[in-house]
Amino acid sequence: MDNTANILELKNVQKRYKGFALDGISLRLPQGYILGLIGPNGAGKTTTIKILMNMVKRESGEVQVVGLDPKKNAKQVKNKVGYLGEEQYFYGNKTVAWTGNFVSAFYDNWDTNIFQSLLTNFEISRTKKTRELSKGMKVRFSLALALSHHPDLLILDEPTAGLDPVIRREVLELLQKKSKNEGKSVIISSHITDDIMRIADLVAFLIEGKIVLTSEKDELLSSWKRIHYKKGALGSDIVNTLTRRKDHAFGSSGVTDRYLKIKDSLVQGITEGVIKVENVNLDDILISLVKGV
């Protein structure tokens, strides 16, 4: 992955609002990968995504999207990017067909065949007015618009928020297929960590305007574990590094981010039954990062 060219790169990007600041965000996404941007509400995910689309102007730092600075080349960047926001805006009194036709005029590589086949696959009526589409249908329609101009990169801001599980799964599977089969790169922001868990290759945690952790997802899940232990089974050097420590009937438990390093020292306790190691999910990691000890 290290040798793969980056389709997206942010270096020390800053943006200040009253009461909130993006504080020197640095991120990179190699071509063909899916990056999940995880963070609680108000962490700065949407601001970061909008900076990539030049919908919000950064104050400092460098941004490259498909090899271009979106601040200087917004039109060219948008031409090569498929964007799906949390809210979908259309001219409500216009039909799906009109909207597709209107949008097509702006893209150099618009592919009507792809658009028509996506509408068919998503079961979206061409004659329906866009205001008559349900939330799920609007997301599907936006996705059809975002995919019909052969984008090199898909930028998705909370695309599955408010969707029912069936449509959520369908959207995620489509994104995964686009990445694996067509080599499309995807950055997806969400506070629903299940979505990221399902499709992302890389994850970045954004908390209070700062990237606090970036990693390959599998590597992250190998390093982060919950350890249950009986009193005295773990050395204080390890106990002191655990987050989210709790006492319960079995003994105590806590989350570690250095399981691979301490793994060998736990073997004896595991054999004796005084230590148990459990997998964590991205939710647990997010909560550990947000709440710490």
Place this chain on the structure above:
Amino acid sequence: MFSIVKKNMVYFIGYCGVIFTLTAILTIILGNENAVPLVLISGVLLFMLVFGPVFFNEQYEEKHKGYDFLDILPIKASEIVLAKFGLVLLTVAATEGYLLVLFSISKIAPNDWALVRSYILMGGVVCLFFSALSYLGIFSLGYTKFAVFVMSFIVLLGFVPILIMRFYRDNMDVLVENILAFLRGVNWVAVIPLVLIGYFSLMFIAIKIKE
């Protein structure tokens, strides 16, 4: 950019249809005998461009969050603004051209044609500047806030005739004569390029606001 023009032109075409028909009917009904009210009404109708297509289009954009939709598409803010300003300019030019031809072939006030021509052209100038200022206001404040501001402005405008009456009570004829003399004396060959420079300058400010 043509897609933006195409999307916005519906209201402008509707406006032209209404204005062209109405002024033609008025010209037939009022004719040369009532040239003054005919020309005055035509000027007012010309000015309705601002509160007609310009405001309707922007209300439509706000209702559907059109600018948020356009923001994700590969189009520059300058292209959107250019399309809107261009449409206003074209509509004003077409309406003025139509009115001048209509009044000319209908022989409306042939003895004071310079005044009729000047009044129609001045109506166009006012219309262009109010449209441009409206776009600046809408891009800065949003349609709803700007509409409230305009309504307040219109209410305040109601006091203008009262002030004029107060200050020129005894010299009203002189004031009217001065205005008419000014209109007759405007050198439009020199004024039109200046008007266009002013209009395009406001357009560039609008682009900066939109960016």
